[in-house]
Amino acid sequence: MSKGLPKRSEDYSLWYNELVKKAGLAENSAVRGCMVIKPYGYAIWEKMQRVLDDMFKATGHSNAYFPLFIPKSLFEAEEQNAEGFAKECAVVTHYRLQTDPDKPGKLRVDPNAKLEEELIVRPTSEAVIWNTYKNWIQSYRDLPILVNQWANVVRWEMRTRLFLRTAEFLWQEGHTAHATAEEAIAETKQMLEVYATFAEQYIALPVVRGVKTPNERFAGALDTYCIEGLMQDGKALQAGTSHFLGQNFAKAFDVKFASKEGGLEYVWGTSWGVSTRLMGALIMAHSDDEGLVLPPKLAPIQVVIVPIYKGDEQLAQISEKVLQLKKELEAKGISVKYDDRDTERPGFKFAEWELKGVPVRIAIGARDLENGTAEVARRDTKEKGSQQFDSLATYIPALLDEIQENIYSKALNFREENTTKVDTYEEFKQVLETKGGFVLAHWDGTSETEERIKEETKATIRCIALNTPEEEGVDMLTGKPSKQRVYFAKAY
């Protein structure tokens, strides 16, 4: 098959868009800014969901489901949050269509079916959830509430890109309620660590764990923690956020509890989420000019086997051996596709599975049959070699582990090579313009400086990393004192 994929070095952005479409992950729909997630893309998302859901449950959370719509009056209740999302929300104003008297066969909004109060399609669910928690919480015995929701949300973004920024996206949003600030902060940090673990161990994406500056905080939060990954074009991508909400939503929705000591106190809250944006991170972090490179732990198909044969008899001989191997691998929890289509040639199949990022390809032909061998090719390094067929049931599982580790190591090396310490603004701008990546620089802690740097360079403070050592220094722009370096980057 002809892939027709642009090279990353020529047009990274076009390469990404084309890859998403050609690999069968997603496409644009008839609805502005909304995507169709195709079966192969959705299969990856399902794998992500399953792993994350298990991690949430292992940390004591349960799933629930809250309404898609938020009445305007509830939406308004937490002011910062309302302001933050008002500019980009879908508003339902009517509940019926009627036949258009002027256009036969067409429908129009029924003017008599106007809602008394407009409904906002949820951009995030704090408002409707805290309004519900109000009735669930009376006493400290009702706390903590540890709930997560898998849902679709809508933010009317003007410039959209498949997976990275879409008007509708899929996500999970955890919403927890606690008796103390300490407990809520511990929850916020715990979920950040769950996200970081998932990113590193499953997406094979090393991430910086950090806290956002006030400018970049979630509207309505006291603190926003985040994980930030680095893409191959040197731009950062925020892969997950975990918010300490303080008592903001409890106050907005009057959620109080009788404490053990007999007082009446506002509840402390957190919220945390990851979305289909993780698909964008997965794709951009590892893939190459030949197509997707999927970490084995998230690959819907981990091993593809292609027979190379002349005539039905050879195919039958190959299939017999392959189906036995497939069974053995599947018994070890490995997903295997035997691509015995007779409508396509092996070269076409090789290219197709390469495009789709299947981690391991096994090819077996007549010569292999005689020799008791098979050709094994790795998607990540493109290495291939002959292996004893009988060894494959033990060789392949180990190889998949090695590939998972290698993809992570490669991404980690890339990040390390593309993280630069700078001390002057000149150097800062030069690094951003030439190599990009994370730039570690001193910052005086003011919004003004942060904004000026953003205006002049398009770089934002991605986060103040949690593990940053204290280091006396001066802001590269203003010369004011600084106690630690922060992560700057241009970002998605």
Next chain:
Amino acid sequence: MSKGLPKRSEDYSLWYNELVKKAGLAENSAVRGCMVIKPYGYAIWEKMQRVLDDMFKATGHSNAYFPLFIPKSLFEAEEQNAEGFAKECAVVTHYRLQTDPDKPGKLRVDPNAKLEEELIVRPTSEAVIWNTYKNWIQSYRDLPILVNQWANVVRWEMRTRLFLRTAEFLWQEGHTAHATAEEAIAETKQMLEVYATFAEQYIALPVVRGVKTPNERFAGALDTYCIEGLMQDGKALQAGTSHFLGQNFAKAFDVKFASKEGGLEYVWGTSWGVSTRLMGALIMAHSDDEGLVLPPKLAPIQVVIVPIYKGDEQLAQISEKVLQLKKELEAKGISVKYDDRDTERPGFKFAEWELKGVPVRIAIGARDLENGTAEVARRDTKEKGSQQFDSLATYIPALLDEIQENIYSKALNFREENTTKVDTYEEFKQVLETKGGFVLAHWDGTSETEERIKEETKATIRCIALNTPEEEGVDMLTGKPSKQRVYFAKAY
């Protein structure tokens, strides 16, 4: 705990509503007609989802995701479908709010952010999906497409009830495309059988498999197959539908394929769905005046163990034995809750788990410790008795199977006792007024007769059962000839 649950015999409808709330399954939200599915209710839905999803995949389907919104022009394309849903759909007309100049702190719809074309919140996704399939299908080699979506949908129902009829609900919708009518019909019937199997083997609800009359068909389908269950109040509940769409949507969206023979033909379609309504069926089919009765295969907690003790030392002795048993049962895939809360008394716990429908309760006290026994209570029959503690790891799994079967048998007996053959309209009305249930009667096959019966008795034709034997007869109302009996009932 005081359950405060009304009796079914006194007010079935109130009993249902209270049970849904008190058992922690769902509640009404601040949004008219939209529910909050609470963690315990959602846990049951997750179990349903997992089983159904596995069944869909085992029959060759993949999941994907399509937009929440349908542009009005697409919505209009298939006329019958559009008409069917136009009267009850949520319409997005604006994409931004702004500060209300007249009311400080309040927001209003930004009149400058009116959409050029209104968006309908999907009531079902045929329109947006067939508009997508148009680009996926060129040749017979692209067929069949076997795709399912798990999603939320919105139908602006005026009278809503938790799970049974809500403005927003969760469901899955399968949408398949085929080269021939035969293949599409076989798919339609296959998925009906998947639903029937799920209903009978998991929900423990015997169902009638049938086909709808033209009056009751899905708008846009040539045939609607359905499964119908009988609730304890003698009303029927449609638990799943599978539609043969013919070429209606292919024609509306111009979806053609090059056939093997070289022609250009319209694609044949199906769609099929079950929703959170199944939760309503589950609750109403089996539960009693003490609370939920859950079939073990869908119970989030299958076994609850309650210690009965005085003092920490006794508790420690009991806990040691219980935790060992819990481990053994969990190793067999059984979910076990050890309720060792020290804030509640055993009687409270018994009542609570009874209300929540946990199939098996084990209680163990000081006397049991001495005797090497435990008290085992079944939720379905309320039988309880002493068992050798050492036998529990083998006894409990068998007991859960027996409970699953018993719940099904009970529901099957109920349905058989409440399915009545009648030959006259007088008898028909009398049965409906006294015992209710399914009424098997002859029908002349006309919409007029069907509608007249509905107006006069509120009973509808639930379906023409697939296994009905041919039987010469006459319509009970018109005396016109009929070839078989159909299922009538009052229905949810």
